[in-house]
Amino acid sequence: MKIAETGVRRESGYLYYLDKQGDVSRVVMARGGGRHARTRPEKVARAGVKREDGFLYFIDKSGDVCRTKMARRGGGGTRKARRAPGRRTARKTTARRAKKTTRRGATARRRAARTTRRRG
DSSP: OEEEOOOOOOOTTEEEEEOTTSOEEEEEOOOSSSOOOOOOOEEEEOOOOOOOTTEEEEEOTTSOEEEEEOOOTTOOOOOOOOOOOOHHHHHHHHHHHHHHHHHHHHHHHHHHHHHHHHHO
C-alpha cells in the first residue's frame, strides 16, 4: 500500500529507509572486509509519514514510501480443543516418571555419600 509519493532515485551502494521523523534517508552500505568508517545518514526526501504499529514501512522500486502488514508467528487459525490423554497413555507416563525419579534419587544418594566421606 503506497503511503507517500517521493520519487527518490536510488543509487547503488546506499541503503534507503524511513527514518524516525518519517522522512526518506540513506546511508552507505557496509560491504565485506574489515571495519568501515561510520557515515552519517543523509536525508533524501521529506515525507512526514506517521507510523502505525503492526506495519512494515519500506521504500519501493519507484522510490515511494509503502507499508505492508507485518507477518506474525503462529498465523491466526482456529484452535482445536486439546483432547485429554487416554487412560492407557497416562499409566505409561506415570510409570516412566516413577522410574526416572528413583534412578535420580539413587544417584543423588551416592553423590551425597561421597561428599560426606571426603569431609568426614
